[in-house]
Amino acid sequence: MRLTVKTSAQTEMIDVTHLVQQQVAENSFQDGLCMVFVPHTTAAVTINESADPDVRKDILMILNKIVPWREAYSHLEGNSPAHLKTSIIGSSETVAVEKGKLVLGTWQGIFFCEFDGPRTRKLDVRLINIC
Ligand code: ZN
Secondary structure, three states, rough: OOEEEOEEEEEEEEHHHHHHHHHHHOOOOOEEEEEEOOOOOOOEEEEOOOOOOHHHHHHHHHHHOOOOOOOOOOOOOOOOOHHHHHHHHHOOEEEEOOOEEEEEOOEEEEEEEEEEOOOOEEEEEEEEEEE
């Protein structure tokens, strides 16, 4: 399944856990693996704390320090920092599904990470049966 995620800032982390869980439910998927994949070079996906929004704020603050916007980048499009952040965070996550529910820790959520927004983005969700 391919979901649409509309982002509203240059850099942000959007909790998409409910959208992914909705795909699991709509497909009556009970047990296996759920893979989420971001088919973009300037957006990523990660799993981290969903309870306190300040955690996302801190992650983005430090990412912005590690990868400065102004640097002697060669990429002419001007968005090298977004490409770098995407490689640091990664393009996919895999979560187990048990009895129709994503098996996430109490404080965990799945986050779509925008690094060159705002844009309309895609998020692939694949449900994998395992024996
Ligand atoms: Zn680029």
